[in-house]
Amino acid sequence: MSSTRSYDVSYDVIVIGSGITGAALGYELAVRGVKVLLLEQNLQAPSATRYSYGGISYWAGTTDLTRCLCAESLAIHRQLSEELEASTEFREVPLLGTVDLGQDPDAVLKTFKTCTEVPQLLSPSEAKTLEPLLNPDAIEAAILMPYAHINPIQTAQAYIQAMVRLGGTQRFDRVVSVTSDTAGVTVQGIEATYGGNQAIVCAGGATRALMQDSGLPLRQYFSHAESIETDVSDLQMQTVVMPAEIRRFALESVAAQDDALWTEEPNQELVPPILDCGALQFADGSFRFGQISRTQTSLRSQADPAASEQWMRSQLAQLLPKVAQLPGRWVTCTVAFSVDHLPLVGPINESGRLQVLSGFSNPMALVPATARRLALQLIASQPDKLLTALLPSRFV
Ligand SMILES: Cc1cc2nc3c(=O)[nH]c(=O)nc-3n(C[C@H](O)[C@H](O)[C@H](O)COP(=O)(O)OP(=O)(O)OC[C@H]3O[C@@H](n4cnc5c(N)ncnc54)[C@H](O)[C@@H]3O)c2cc1C
Structure with a gap:
């Protein structure tokens, strides 16, 4: 990778993957003043968000945790077009x-x-x-x-455009590895190397392989x-x-x-x-x-x-x-x-510089609130009580 350019810009948070999960998180961070970089290998990539039906089974929560995330996410969905100033095509059906x-x-x-x-x-x-x-x-x-329904592509795009308006950066590059040390994280792309304080992997089905290549096995x-x-x-x-x-x-x-x-x-x-x-x-x-x-x-x-x-x-x-x-x-x-149908949310190394937000079996009903809570947790540096049940370490 010696031929790649190195960006001297250092971001607070680098989000990898701009499906519905990464897009929501990028926005929730940017709206709170975080300097965020959203990296996507290719917008035409056959992502799950690209082909999703976009159905929101908001009644599917069966525990206090999932009921709360479903209710919060539904409330967000209901006003998201207005908040993002672009239609998500939300409708009840x-x-x-x-x-x-x-x-x-x-x-x-x-x-x-x-x-x-x-x-x-x-x-x-x-x-x-x-x-x-x-x-x-x-x-x-x-x-x-x-039931409710959104257009997943338009919703992700609306999140991303709002993030960019708030000063966030979107860049197209395929990430090949992610490492961290006491100084921060290094995200190695095909085109360039990116530096930041933290990186959060939202790479959908590719999350497991990317983390494995970076020496961080994940049960996803x-x-x-x-x-x-x-x-x-x-x-x-x-x-x-x-x-x-x-x-x-x-x-x-x-x-x-x-x-x-x-x-x-x-x-x-x-x-x-x-x-x-x-x-x-x-x-x-x-x-x-x-x-x-x-x-x-x-x-x-x-x-x-x-x-x-x-x-x-x-x-x-x-x-x-x-x-x-x-x-x-x-x-x-x-x-x-994941094996318990719940997403993996939170740190995947001891320092907490590398985190994950991925593996939702019911994402349209859960992502908006989970991304918001994760953004708040990152800023406050204090654990969100609900999210502790979703830590990747629950499988260790
Ligand atoms: C046909 C179908 C119907 C569905 N229907 C529903 C439904 O009705 N309701 C529901 O809740 N869910 C549904 N789902 C599931 C839902 O769409 C997905 O779980 C959700 O979109 C996943 O979002 P994501 O952001 O985690 O992953 P993705 O949308 O897959 O996004 C991951 C992104 O990461 C990028 N990426 C990956 N690797 C790298 C890398 N190395 N470097 C840079 N970028 C990278 C990819 O290009 C991609 O854009 C459906 C899925 C499908 C396929």
Whole structure:
């Protein structure tokens, strides 16, 4: 790396990765007067935020910690467009959680008993009344829940633009390593070397590999998500349709059981892939549907795009036949997660100069408040009581 330029500018905090997580944190730091550098390898990179549906299941908190973060995040979402002076496309929309044929609706209902909202059980014909695009013959029942939605790309961009207006810096460079000593942190990019007081890694699915390359192993994992992005359509969907029981969470739990499998054999599939069949519509009229999740331990996707597209379209054809026929593109990216479905938030070395904010299984419902609390904690140099439960050291 001797050919790279060295920036003599020293930042208070260098944030690595500008998906929804890094973008929110960069803004929350800049708005509090912190001199922040947001490093992103490439805005066109296939990030999870780029392909996210943007659904906010704000009732999904099941503990004091997650209930509090969900409530705070919802309050932030509700006024974020105004605060950032750019639209996040926040809207409230009903969620239809589909119960598969043969599944016991009461057993499904019970899985929501610790959530902050109690779902309403609907018959297939009642569900069809709410969502005329739905084929009622494809489901045993449905649950009705409140839900909210943002455009994740616009939200991340709105955070970043506000950060830049406040004096923060955004730079494009791929980080290859992060080190720290008593004087500060050194973030080594392909283009340049950056110096700062602290660095916070928000690199999504790439966080584990980046930290491993920097000699700091982290118990964070990733799945490969695949979905279809359609062209703008005249079809109008009234609700968001998702399985009542999301299979991805069970897949993540199993795949994260043995950390060694992720390190010792970097190119294997740990659990058979799953499909969470559902769809939603963005404000511009385009749809997102899918979604396949695979636990392959290589960061490079090994999926067969044609076979995956066929799988997603044929499943959706039973549920939402008109949506399944829309022209669209297969897309894939990695999505970070941890074994307990909670993010890793806080120091990853003794000095606290290197920190992480990554691995949310339910990020749109949790990131705004978590990023705000982390920013406040960094400034106050005092632990936030809620965030201590999310320390990466909980897995040691
Ligand atoms: C199809 C799909 C649907 C989803 N639906 C929902 C949903 O409805 N609700 C919900 O809450 N979540 C959903 N998710 C999950 C959610 O989108 C992600 O968990 C979230 O966007 C992750 O944000 P992030 O900032 O942590 O990571 P990312 O968005 O992946 O951002 C990480 C960034 O770091 C950059 N980066 C990585 N390595 C480096 C490096 N070495 N140097 C510099 N930059 C680097 C990347 O380029 C990227 O921009 C969905 C995900 C997918 C794929």
